[in-house]
Amino acid sequence: MSSIYIKNVNIINPFSEEPIPERHVLIENGKIKSMHTKESSLYKDHIVIDGEDDYLLPGFIDSHSHIMANGFHKEDVMKDPLALHFYDAIANMKATIDAGVTTVRDTGLADIGVKMAQEKKIFPAPRLNISIKPLAITGGHFDHYLNSGHDMEITYPGFPAGTCDGVEGVLRKTREVIRARADFIKIMASGGILSPYTSPDFAQFNKKELKTIVDEAENNNLKVAAHCHSLEGIERCAKAGIKSIEHGTFIDRNAAQLLAKKRMYLTPTLIVHHVLIKEGFPAWDGFAESKIKKLKEVAKIQEENIAIAYEEGVNFLMGSDRGVIDHGRNLGELKQLVDVGLSPLEAIQAGTIEGAKFFNQENILGSIEEGKLADMIIVKENPIEKIESLADSDNVLTVIQDGRILKHKPIF
Ligand SMILES: [Zn+2]
Numbered sequence: 001m002s003s004i005y006i007k008n009v010n011i012i013n014p015f016s017e018e019p020i021p022e023r024h025v026l027i028e029n030g031k032i033k034s035m036h037t038k039e040s041s042l043y044k045d046h047i048v049i050d051g052e053d054d055y056l057l058p059g060f061i062d063s064h065s066h067i068m069a070n071g072f073h074k075e076d077v078m079k080d081p082l083a084l085h086f087y088d089a090i091a092n093m094k095a096t097i098d099a100g101v102t103t104v105r106d107t108g109l110a111d112i113g114v115k116m117a118q119e120k121k122i123f124p125a126p127r128l129n130i131s132i133k134p135l136a137i138t139g140g141h142f143d144h145y146l147n148s149g150h151d152m153e154i155t156y157p158g159f160p161a162g163t164c165d166g167v168e169g170v171l172r173k174t175r176e177v178i179r180a181r182a183d184f185i186k187i188m189a190s191g192g193i194l195s196p197y198t199s200p201d202f203a204q205f206n207k208k209e210l211k212t213i214v215d216e217a218e219n220n221n222l223k224v225a226a227h228c229h230s231l232e233g234i235e236r237c238a239k240a241g242i243k244s245i246e247h248g249t250f251i252d253r254n255a256a257q258l259l260a261k262k263r264m265y266l267t268p269t270l271i272v273h274h275v276l277i278k279e280g281f282p283a284w285d286g287f288a289e290s291k292i293k294k295l296k297e298v299a300k301i302q303e304e305n306i307a308i309a310y311e312e313g314v315n316f317l318m319g320s321d322r323g324v325i326d327h328g329r330n331l332g333e334l335k336q337l338v339d340v341g342l343s344p345l346e347a348i349q350a351g352t353i354e355g356a357k358f359f360n361q362e363n364i365l366g367s368i369e370e371g372k373l374a375d376m377i378i379v380k381e382n383p384i385e386k387i388e389s390l391a392d393s394d395n396v397l398t399v400i401q402d403g404r405i406l407k408h409k410p411i412f
Contacts, residue, residue, distance in 0.1 A: 003028045004403065005043035009051025009378065011035070013367045014349040017384050019055060027374040030403035034370055047405070049398065055382055057348070058367050059102025059375035059401060061355030062330045064246055064267045064319020067092050067126070068109035072194070072324060074144055074152040082156060089114065093125035095328035097406050100396040102375040103127040103365060105184070105355065107225065107246065108134045108142075109323070111158045112181040124406045127375070129359050131186035133162040134227065135173050135213065140204040141192035141227065170209045174216040183359065185217045189237050190230035193249075193273075193294050194324065196287045200249060200298060203233030210240035223358065225267075229298070231255060238262055244317065244358065248309065249302040256312035265358065267319035268306045270336035273299040275325045303340055310341040317358065318351035332391035334383070344387040374403040 004027040010019040024036040026043060068089045070076070077085070089110075096104060104110075104126040111132050118125040136142035143163050144152035155161050158180050164173035174185060189205055191198030198204075205213070217224050218241070225244035226237045234251050238258045244265040245251070251259070251266070259266060273295050281288035310316070316337060320330040337347040356366030364373050378398035381389040389395045399407035 002403065002405070003043070003046040004049065004374070004400065004405070005046040006049045006051050006056065006378070007039055009054055009056040010382075011056045011368050012348070012382070012384065013369070014058070014345065014353045015367065017343075017345050019382065019384070023056075025056065025368070027400070027403045030374055032368060032370050032372050032374050035368075049378070049408070051378060054378045054380055054397060056368060057100075057377050057379065057383070058352045058365070059377055059399065060100050060318070060331060060351045061103040061105070061366065062096070062101045062126070062320050062322070062351070063105040063244075063265075063317035063355045063358065064107045064269050064321050065096065065101075065104045065330065066109050066321070066323025067096060067104055067106055067128070067327070068114065069323030077154050078150075078152055082154075086114070090123050090125075092323070092327040093118075093123065095326075096126050096322065096330060097124045097399055097401070098396065099328045099330045099393045100377040100379070100390065100399060101126050101330045102377075102399065102401045103129070103355065105129045105131075105225075105317075105319075105358065107131055107186050107227070107319070107321075113158060115181075121402075121404070124401075127365075127401070129183040130181070131184050131225070132158075132177055132180045132182050133160055134186040134188050135164055135170065135177070135205075136162050136188040137204045137209075138163050138165050139197070141188040141190065141195045141198045147197075165209075167208055167212045170205070170212050171216055174213050178216075178220050178222065182222065184222050185213060185224045187213060187224060187226050187242075189226040189228040189242070190233040192227070193229065193298060194291055196290070200229035200294070203228075203230045203236055205236075207236055207240065210236055210242065214241040234259075238264060246319065247302075248306065249298050251305045251309050253308050253312060256309040256314050259309065260313040260315075263315065265317045265354070266306070266309055266314045267317040268302065268337075268340070269319045269321040269333070270303065270306065270340065271333045272321040272324050273302070274336070279325075307340040315354060316342060316346070316350040317354055318347065328393055329391055332388075334390055335388040338387050344384045347387060348383065374400055376400050
């Protein structure tokens with residue numbers, strides 16, 4: 001593991017809008033060893049990066065991404081060999097790193113093998129907290145059964161099927177996902193916008209089922225994150241003890257107050273709708289027209305509702321839902337969060353320290369502090385002044401993870 005000395009850099013931590021000017025940062029054994037106000041010549045044997053007047057930030061944490069997915073075109077899964085799915089993901093993970101994301105809470109599909117490959121540093125990839133297979137009800141969002149009678153669900157060793165019903169069914173399924181080594185449980189608690197036969201308006205899983213999943217997860221010291229657009233679903237999830245609501249499209253003021261009171265997280269994934277409306281779906285997608293129609297209807301409503309949630313003091317996580325859309329440019333979500341009311345600093349918090357807190361990793365990740373893991377990025381522009389600059393991967397000059405340089409534009 002190399003030792004790195006970053007000199008002359010301004011540090012932006014998720015604690016203050018004011019950059020800490022001109023620091024010299026020493027990285028040894030994968031950790032931030034020390035930070036100095038005076039430049040030293042002691043470290044000339046280290047890899048020296050001159051930060052010039054650039055900005056050093058903690059590596060970002062994307063709390064909603066699917067690193068294994070490439071558009072969720074299940075038809076691909078039916079025709080392509082399984083191995084291709086894994087090789088394709090290597091490029092997805094490189095794009096994620098290049099965008100400045102060093103940790104991902106993978107909200108479905110990454111399995112323990114992928115996580116182990118990252119830990120072995122076989123290829124550049126974000127640190128992973130995995131949920132493996134989202135739990136879904138029969139006929140719900142992520143049940144891949146079609147009108148034709150074909151079921152496009154795939155399973156393989158370490159990757160169980162996700163559909164389950166009833167108290168006993170969901171208990172068994174939660175245990176199966178935990179056995180497959182999940183770091184958290186992901187469930188589909190309402191219909192989806194992009195699944196052809198479900199409606200985002202309706203809740204999925206009943207109260208008893210939700211409580212059973214949460215109890216079993218908590219019994220294993222794990223949290224539950226729920227894909228949920230429906231208002232009724234959001235309320236059920238909050239009451240059942242779920243810790244993170246994904247998308248949250250139809251949240252209202254009362255439900256937002258409930259989330260704030262229970263100190264739950266909301267991961268709105270606003271950017272995915274913008275990109276899909278702009279770029280559309282492939283021509284062969286027979287559902288493309290109805291999907292775009294659903295999207296346009298909900299995108300505006302969602303922005304208004306998420307702004308209300310912010311007003312009510314709900315805690316946010318930054319999630320890009322990459323995998324539904326192309327990988328890379330994950331940090332475009334920060335600008336979307338600012339557009340619904342968060343300050344640039346709050347958006348950065350949602351993408352760093354708050355993401356670390358979800359997994360009780362705030363002592364090792366999420367900010368630039370002595371003793372923490374050396375996960376960090378160097379960017380050209382001050383994101384507090386121009387948050388949208390982080391959406392541009394070219395503005396992310398350097399990415400360091402675990403004290404290893406995974407991207408460095410000026411040299412390589
Ligand atoms: Zn998702």
